[in-house]
Amino acid sequence: MSSARAEPVAFDRSVVRQMARDLAGKSFKVPDNKLPDNLKDLDYDRYRAIRFLPERALWRGEKLPFEAQFFIAGFSTPTE
Numbered sequence: 001m002s003s004a005r006a007e008p009v010a011f012d013r014s015v016v017r018q019m020a021r022d023l024a025g026k027s028f029k030v031p032d033n034k035l036p037d038n039l040k041d042l043d044y045d046r047y048r049a050i051r052f053l054p055e056r057a058l059w060r061g062e063k064l065p066f067e068a069q070f071f072i073a074g075f076s077t078p079t080e
Contacts, residue, residue, distance in 0.1 A: 035073060 050072065054060070058068040
């Protein structure tokens with residue numbers, strides 16, 4: 001199985017400005033904050049027991065001065 005990689009795209013201030021203009025022209029859409037039952041019903045201790053695996057971080061091993069670690073929504077995330 002091969003992993004698909006997007007072609008690099010130039011990214012600078014003008015791209016960010018245009019993205020901001022595009023978003024500013026759209027109506028606000030409330031994000032969907034519904035959690036699956038197995039996350040919604042976690043208590044504090046079970047939520048805190050979830051651990052991120054650093055070796056699975058985005059851009060890990062890419063020789064960059066940063067990487068991204070993603071965490072699940074849950075215990076303290078407003079959902080309604």
